[in-house]
Amino acid sequence: MNASTVRPRKIDVVVVGGGYAGVMAANRLTKRDDVAVTLINPRPRFVERVRLHQLVGGSDDAVVDYSDVLADGIRLLVDSVTRIDAAERGVTLETGETVGYDYLIYAVGSGSADPGVPGAAEFAHPTASLEEAQRLRSVLDDAPITAPVTVVGGGPLGIETAAELAELGRPVTLVCGDRLGPYLHPRGRRSVAKGLSNLGVTVLDGPGAKVTTVTRDALQLSGGRELPSTVTIWTAGFGVPDLASRSGLSTDAVGRLLTDETLTSVDDERIVATGDAAAPSNLPLRMSCQAALPLGSHAADTVLSRIAGERPADFGKGIAAMCVSLGRGDGVFQLAHRDDTAMRLHLRGRLGAKLKEAASASPVKQLADEARKPGSHTWPVNDASRRQRVQAEHGRLLAKPSRLA
Known part of the structure; x- marks a missing residue:
């Protein structure tokens, strides 16, 4: 064969995790024809995590086909990664197969955290994954409609799950710990409390x-009170898979992969992290679908810049809202400053519910749009104060050894 007709080898990029951030990154990578993208995910369908509370309540199945959100030409490998070998640039799968890469995007997401409360692991039902929500749905189907249900956790997932079940006529108690909706502005919190009531x-x-x-x-x-509970649902806290730490990569205290501001691993410039399992400059964004989309597109841009021999840009996007559904007809849309702190303004009632539904539907549309036209995704919110926070964190870390000396 004439040497001039030999096709050059494509650049292999492996994306570990097929959630919002992973799919966004995989789609965006197809901007270049010389990049071969493999997406590794343990499930054959895309999970709409923002709808898992609806799955529990029976109003949605919380999944869509990957064909609806994934660009043509991306290889979907249904398996789980058990180890990353950074030195050899390869990942080991649960099936024993090894997949090599030139670049790896770490997008393993988050899941239920260890409750750390006696009896919770045995008798409480977590809801952070598709399988957990499906099991809980089955448990609820078997429980009488009059059986007392307790939801533990006052964050969005706890609030939304409690509301979905109460709307079905179940007696529900929401145990929040210190505060209902810790993120919310007090005005928004009062609206949520009224909707739940x-x-x-x-x-x-x-x-x-x-x-x-x-x-x-x-x-x-803790106050000594005992609550009867036929079905106890645990929504308090999220954790991340320990794949990075098991693979010898640097992580924060929670287990998120430590990166610089370009989302590149502090250990290896061929590994880029995104989504809930990324900790840029040890200042991770709030775990959320909202953060996953701009983080996913930025992770892809970092890899594409390195392929092109250019310096990747620093991440500077922000989150400017949180929306909480209160059943199918009510909701609260909490607006926020660009550093992700809640402001006084919020929208509630049926308008809040409509905005929440629009926000829940939007991510799948954004992924589908990026699949059709890679590189088109933009994020309108910039966090101008992030640079100052990063500099302060670097200063704190530099000062720490001298304080310990």
Whole structure:
């Protein structure tokens, strides 16, 4: 064969994780014809995590086909990665197969955290993954409609799950610990509390409202109160897979991969992290679908810049809202400053519900748009203060050894 007719080898990029950030990154990488993209994910369908509470309540199945959100030409490999070998540039799969890469995007996402409460692992039902939500749905289907249900955790997932079930007519208690909706502005928090009250949800927060023990049919609270609970649902806290730490890569205290501001691993410039499992400059964004999309597109841009021999740009996007559904007809859309701190302004009621539904539908549309036209995704919110926070964090880390000396 004439040497001039030999096709050059494509650049192999492996994306580990097929959630919002991973799919966005994979789609964007197809901007270059000389890049071969492999997406490795343990499930054959895309999970809409923002709809898992609807799955629990029976109003949505929370999945879409990858053909609807993934660009043509991307290889979807349904498997789990058990180890990353940075020195050899390869990943080992659960099936024993090894897949090599030139660049790797680490997008493993997040899941339920270890509750750390006696009895919770045995008797409480987590909801952060598709399989957990499906199991919970089955448990609820088997429980009488009058059986007491307790949801532990006052964040968005806890609020939304409690509201979905109460709207079905179930008696629901939401145990929040210190505070209902910690992220929300006090005005937004009052609107959420009113919406939950209208649905009949009993909200417990403040002193004495932390769960200390879970049994098969009850919970013990820190204030000494015992709550009967036929079905206990645990939504408090998120954790990340330990793949990075098991692979010898540097992580933060939670287990997120440590990166610089370009989202490049502090250990290896061929590894780029994105989504919930990324900790740029040890200042990770709030775990959310909102953050996943701009992080995903930026991770791809970092890899594409390195392929082109250019210096990747620093990440500077922000999040400017949180939306919470309160059943199918009510909701709160909490606006925020560009550094992701809640402001006084929020929208509620049916308008809040419509905005929440639009926000839930938007990510799949954005992924599909990027699949059709890679490189088109933009994010309108910039966080001008992030650079100052990064500089302050670097200063703190530099000062730490001298304080310990």
